[in-house]
Amino acid sequence: MLSQQIISGLATGSLYALTAIAVVVVFRNTRTINVAQGDFSMLAAFFAVLFLKSGMNYYATIAMTVAATMLLGIVVERLVMRPIADSDWLTLFTATLGVYYIMHGVAGWIWGRDTKAFPVTFDPTPIKLFGTIVSEGHLINMAWAAAIGVVLFVFFKFTKQGIAMRAVTDDPETAKLMGIPVRFIVMLTWGMAGFLGAFAGILIAPILYVSPQMMDEVLIKGYVAAVFGGLYSIPGAIVGALMIGVAENLAGGYLGSHYKTATAFVMIVALLALRPQGLFGIQKRREI
Amino acid sequence: MVNKNPAGSLSAPVRDRAAVATLKAKFQVQNVALVVAFFVALLLVPLIPGFKGWMASQAALVVVYILAAQGLSILTGYTGLVSVGHGGFLAIGAYTAALLVKHANADIVLSLIAGAAMAGVIGMLMALVFLRLAGPFLAIGTLGFAFFVGTVVNNVKFFEGREGISVPANHALGLPVGDIGFYYISIILLALVTLFIYSLVRSSVGRALKGLRDAEKAAQSCGVNRLLYRTLAFTISAAITGLAGALSALTTRYVSAEVFGDIWYSVDFLVAAVVGGSAMLMGPIVGGIFVAMLPFFLEKLADFAFILKGVALIAVLMFAPAGVCDVIARPFRAWRRRRLERAAAGEEPVRREPPVVALEGKS
Numbered sequence: 001m002l003s004q005q006i007i008s009g010l011a012t013g014s015l016y017a018l019t020a021i022a023v024v025v026v027f028r029n030t031r032t033i034n035v036a037q038g039d040f041s042m043l044a045a046f047f048a049v050l051f052l053k054s055g056m057n058y059y060a061t062i063a064m065t066v067a068a069t070m071l072l073g074i075v076v077e078r079l080v081m082r083p084i085a086d087s088d089w090l091t092l093f094t095a096t097l098g099v100y101y102i103m104h105g106v107a108g109w110i111w112g113r114d115t116k117a118f119p120v121t122f123d124p125t126p127i128k129l130f131g132t133i134v135s136e137g138h139l140i141n142m143a144w145a146a147a148i149g150v151v152l153f154v155f156f157k158f159t160k161q162g163i164a165m166r167a168v169t170d171d172p173e174t175a176k177l178m179g180i181p182v183r184f185i186v187m188l189t190w191g192m193a194g195f196l197g198a199f200a201g202i203l204i205a206p207i208l209y210v211s212p213q214m215m216d217e218v219l220i221k222g223y224v225a226a227v228f229g230g231l232y233s234i235p236g237a238i239v240g241a242l243m244i245g246v247a248e249n250l251a252g253g254y255l256g257s258h259y260k261t262a263t264a265f266v267m268i269v270a271l272l273a274l275r276p277q278g279l280f281g282i283q284k285r286r287e288i
Numbered sequence: 289m290v291n292k293n294p295a296g297s298l299s300a301p302v303r304d305r306a307a308v309a310t311l312k313a314k315f316q317v318q319n320v321a322l323v324v325a326f327f328v329a330l331l332l333v334p335l336i337p338g339f340k341g342w343m344a345s346q347a348a349l350v351v352v353y354i355l356a357a358q359g360l361s362i363l364t365g366y367t368g369l370v371s372v373g374h375g376g377f378l379a380i381g382a383y384t385a386a387l388l389v390k391h392a393n394a395d396i397v398l399s400l401i402a403g404a405a406m407a408g409v410i411g412m413l414m415a416l417v418f419l420r421l422a423g424p425f426l427a428i429g430t431l432g433f434a435f436f437v438g439t440v441v442n443n444v445k446f447f448e449g450r451e452g453i454s455v456p457a458n459h460a461l462g463l464p465v466g467d468i469g470f471y472y473i474s475i476i477l478l479a480l481v482t483l484f485i486y487s488l489v490r491s492s493v494g495r496a497l498k499g500l501r502d503a504e505k506a507a508q509s510c511g512v513n514r515l516l517y518r519t520l521a522f523t524i525s526a527a528i529t530g531l532a533g534a535l536s537a538l539t540t541r542y543v544s545a546e547v548f549g550d551i552w553y554s555v556d557f558l559v560a561a562v563v564g565g566s567a568m569l570m571g572p573i574v575g576g577i578f579v580a581m582l583p584f585f586l587e588k589l590a591d592f593a594f595i596l597k598g599v600a601l602i603a604v605l606m607f608a609p610a611g612v613c614d615v616i617a618r619p620f621r622a623w624r625r626r627r628l629e630r631a632a633a634g635e636e637p638v639r640r641e642p643p644v645v646a647l648e649g650k651s
Binding site for chain 2: 101
């Protein structure tokens with residue numbers, strides 16, 4: 001029972017991690033708390049439904065959805081965020097809130113407010129693995145999240161763009177002087193937010209179903225997880241997300257399902273009271 | 289975002305100090321007269337024939353938005369802190385008032401005060417946790433708080449969740465109060481809170497807060513206790529929002545988790561403060577009207593209201609970062625500035641009167 005709860009907690013947590021990483025990446029490169037992150041996922045889920053209904057297979061759908069959502073992220077950067085890029089963080093934050101409203105409104109307008117089922121569902125028959133009962137959906141989600149984690153690791157460690165992105169994170173001014181196209185990197189950052197958002201949306205859709213407000217709660221948990229990494233560290237955000245997933249699953253299992261959401265809040269208050277700089281600390285203290 | 293120099297200092301050397309002082313005093317009187325006229329006009333509105341009860345209660349709900357945005361503006365505008373959790377304080381105020389009337393048959397005045405006080409106390413406790421955080425961390429922490437309050441009212445039996453609590457008929461100071469009565473109560477509350485913020489901003493507390501906002505280290509080195517003043521600001525801000533919540537519960541005579549469990553209330557208040565301009569007295573009033581009236585006019589087109597809200601928000605941030613009120617006030621400010629400059633050069637004919645209050649040096 002306990003190990004089962006932990007496994008399914010890790011599965012949910014790995015989906016929160018996708019949102020949390022996107023929040024961290026956008027924040028540390030642009031000082032923006034992205035409220036629209038959840039809506040990238042929400043729109044991605046709607047896109048996926050559209051593609052699946054038009055007869056595409058699952059993997060082609062994923063590819064198309066990821067491409068469309070990355071494009072969406074880049075469009076948001078070009079149209080909304082770039083003109084105000086030099087403002088203070090509250091302006092940037094509120095601007096993404098505006099994007100949130102627009103995306104919510106557009107999705108509600110086109111597809112309606114009702115919750116819809118996602119066409120692809122996983123086989124609910126449980127599988128026995130090392131003496132623990134797990135479901136196929138959980139395994140698939142964890143596998144995808146792990147694969148994306150590896151892709152991100154390779155991207156940040158070995159590719160030119162990834163290293164440039166880290167340079168922009170550390171010091172945009174110096175990066176610019178060294179010849180790194182900072183604007184392009186910022187655009188890439190938003191593209192990455194779209195990329196991560198697309199996967200989060202497609203993987204969560206079979207669990208939470210598809211509706212304009214499907215991601216609201218997930219986004220808040222993604223924020224909490226991101227704060228675990230000090231809004232700066234990706235590993236910190238991942239660990240935070242997995243902890244939230246497990247903790248709320250345990251709280252849901254032993255205290256009652258209503259207490260799931262409150263768990264994240266209790267965790268963030270405890271964390272902020274004890275370690276305001278995040279679980280792993282921030283390498284560099286930044287004046288915000 | 290923050291309008292740091294509303295009055296402005298004059299560029300040219302001041303030759304005629306007395307004339308400038310007289311003119312400044314005159315402008316001050318004009319400002320106050322305008323605001324007073326605004327509130328008197330609002331009080332006279334129910335006398336217009338055709339003014340119906342439902343309009344009165346609708347207006348009272350707009351005032352709820354305005355009050356909450358005013359409460360928030362103390363933080364975002366004058367203190368430089370951002371809370372995305374004021375919906376939580378709204379809920380606390382609302383439930384306190386509703387439960388008091390239901391279980392103790394309390395007076396409206398008492399319930400309003402209790403709602404504000406409860407939100408203020410909890411705000412103070414929250415400030416002890418949250419004020420360790422800076423900028424975006426504070427925003428996320430307070431958002432979590434709003435979510436927590438939503439979860440509590442949804443799930444704890446005492447608050448009756450989505451069933452909601454019906455508030456029995458109201459009376460203020462022994463008199464029964466109907467829709468029009470609530471209109472008057474809300475306008476009076478609005479006037480009181482506006483007056484309070486006006487005086488707060490011009491008091492030593494307000495100056496300390498603005499000092500901390502603009503130059504934290506410098507203010508601290510001048511002996512401003514950062515934690516004390518910010519806790520105070522957080523408490524006041526929460527209390528005013530709690531007052532708004534109490535007013536809303538008493539006006540609609542119903543509270544439920546359906547309404548107050550929604551964290552996007554908190555976000556609406558932030559939008560109201562930002563759109564109107566949070567560092568100006570009239571800013572939250574204009575912003576609150578905008579946010580409250582939008583869904584009312586576009587009831588059938590809720591999704592379109594969302595899109596419009598988003599577009600308006602982004603447009604304001606791009607073209608009027610200090611808020612709509614700032615843009616409206618700009619030509620008047622420029623005009624006054626020219627007059628002040630002429631007065632300083634001794635060219636403006638000013639009636640010579642000893643200024644009643646010396647306003648030199650105040651912004």
